[in-house]
Amino acid sequence: MTEPIQSVTLPPSTNPKQEGEWLQASLQKWLDTEFLPEAVNQDIAQRASQVFVRQRMEGENELIPLVMAILTEMQAFxxxxxxxxxxxxxxxxxxxxxxxxxxxxxxxA
Structure with a gap:
Protein backbone atom coordinates (compact mmCIF):
# COMPACT_ATOMS: atom_id res chain seq x y z
CA MET A 1 0.00 0.00 0.00
CA THR A 2 1.33 3.43 -0.85
CA GLU A 3 1.89 5.97 1.85
CA PRO A 4 0.19 9.38 1.60
CA ILE A 5 2.40 12.39 1.08
CA GLN A 6 3.32 13.84 4.44
CA SER A 7 2.30 17.39 5.02
CA VAL A 8 5.03 20.00 5.24
CA THR A 9 4.25 22.96 7.44
CA LEU A 10 6.14 26.22 7.12
CA PRO A 11 6.80 28.21 10.28
CA PRO A 12 4.16 30.90 10.86
CA SER A 13 5.00 34.00 8.88
CA THR A 14 6.29 36.95 10.85
CA ASN A 15 7.13 39.01 7.78
CA PRO A 16 5.23 37.92 4.64
CA LYS A 17 6.61 40.83 2.60
CA GLN A 18 10.19 39.76 3.30
CA GLU A 19 9.32 36.14 2.47
CA GLY A 20 7.78 37.34 -0.78
CA GLU A 21 10.88 39.32 -1.70
CA TRP A 22 13.04 36.26 -1.03
CA LEU A 23 10.73 34.04 -3.09
CA GLN A 24 10.61 36.51 -5.98
CA ALA A 25 14.41 36.79 -6.14
CA SER A 26 14.95 33.04 -5.72
CA LEU A 27 12.34 32.10 -8.29
CA GLN A 28 13.62 34.60 -10.85
CA LYS A 29 17.15 33.27 -10.37
CA TRP A 30 15.86 29.72 -10.87
CA LEU A 31 13.89 30.71 -13.97
CA ASP A 32 16.88 32.56 -15.46
CA THR A 33 19.23 29.66 -14.74
CA GLU A 34 17.02 26.76 -15.80
CA PHE A 35 16.66 27.94 -19.43
CA LEU A 36 17.45 31.41 -20.72
CA PRO A 37 17.14 34.71 -18.90
CA GLU A 38 14.00 36.36 -20.27
CA ALA A 39 12.25 39.60 -19.37
CA VAL A 40 9.03 37.67 -18.69
CA ASN A 41 10.76 35.75 -15.89
CA GLN A 42 10.58 38.85 -13.71
CA ASP A 43 6.82 39.07 -14.27
CA ILE A 44 6.37 35.37 -13.51
CA ALA A 45 8.37 35.59 -10.29
CA GLN A 46 6.55 38.73 -9.21
CA ARG A 47 3.10 37.21 -9.80
CA ALA A 48 3.95 33.96 -8.01
CA SER A 49 5.36 35.96 -5.11
CA GLN A 50 2.18 38.05 -4.85
CA VAL A 51 0.05 34.92 -4.60
CA PHE A 52 2.41 33.44 -2.02
CA VAL A 53 2.41 36.58 0.14
CA ARG A 54 -1.37 36.84 0.06
CA GLN A 55 -1.72 33.20 1.10
CA ARG A 56 0.76 33.63 3.93
CA MET A 57 -1.00 36.80 5.13
CA GLU A 58 -4.22 34.77 5.21
CA GLY A 59 -2.49 32.31 7.55
CA GLU A 60 -1.67 29.48 5.16
CA ASN A 61 1.33 27.52 6.42
CA GLU A 62 0.90 24.20 4.60
CA LEU A 63 3.13 23.66 1.57
CA ILE A 64 0.65 21.79 -0.63
CA PRO A 65 -2.13 24.41 -0.42
CA LEU A 66 0.45 27.17 -1.05
CA VAL A 67 1.73 25.43 -4.17
CA MET A 68 -1.81 24.67 -5.34
CA ALA A 69 -2.81 28.33 -4.92
CA ILE A 70 0.14 29.40 -7.05
CA LEU A 71 -0.67 26.75 -9.65
CA THR A 72 -4.32 27.80 -9.80
CA GLU A 73 -3.70 31.53 -10.01
CA MET A 74 -0.83 31.22 -12.47
CA GLN A 75 -3.22 29.54 -14.92
CA ALA A 76 -4.43 33.05 -15.77
CA PHE A 77 -0.87 34.21 -16.57
CA ALA A 109 12.67 11.49 0.70
Missing part, protein backbone atom coordinates in the same frame (compact mmCIF):
# COMPACT_ATOMS: atom_id res chain seq x y z
CA UNK A 78 0.14 34.47 -20.25
CA UNK A 79 3.04 32.04 -20.65
CA UNK A 80 3.18 32.45 -24.45
CA UNK A 81 6.51 34.31 -24.23
CA UNK A 82 8.07 31.84 -21.82
CA UNK A 83 9.54 28.36 -21.74
CA UNK A 84 7.58 27.74 -18.54
CA UNK A 85 4.04 26.87 -17.50
CA UNK A 86 2.04 27.27 -14.31
CA UNK A 87 3.04 23.70 -13.38
CA UNK A 88 6.78 24.29 -13.65
CA UNK A 89 6.49 27.53 -11.69
CA UNK A 90 4.42 25.97 -8.88
CA UNK A 91 6.80 23.00 -8.68
CA UNK A 92 9.81 25.32 -8.57
CA UNK A 93 8.22 27.30 -5.71
CA UNK A 94 7.65 24.06 -3.81
CA UNK A 95 11.26 23.00 -4.36
CA UNK A 96 12.59 26.40 -3.29
CA UNK A 97 10.51 26.31 -0.11
CA UNK A 98 11.62 22.76 0.72
CA UNK A 99 15.24 23.76 0.13
CA UNK A 100 14.81 26.77 2.42
CA UNK A 101 13.54 24.45 5.16
CA UNK A 102 16.47 22.09 4.68
CA UNK A 103 14.20 19.24 3.55
CA UNK A 104 15.79 16.80 1.12
CA UNK A 105 13.49 16.37 -1.85
CA UNK A 106 15.61 13.82 -3.69
CA UNK A 107 14.38 10.34 -4.42
CA UNK A 108 11.06 10.72 -2.65
Missing amino acids: DFSKSFYSEFSVANAVGDLLLDSLGIDRCCG
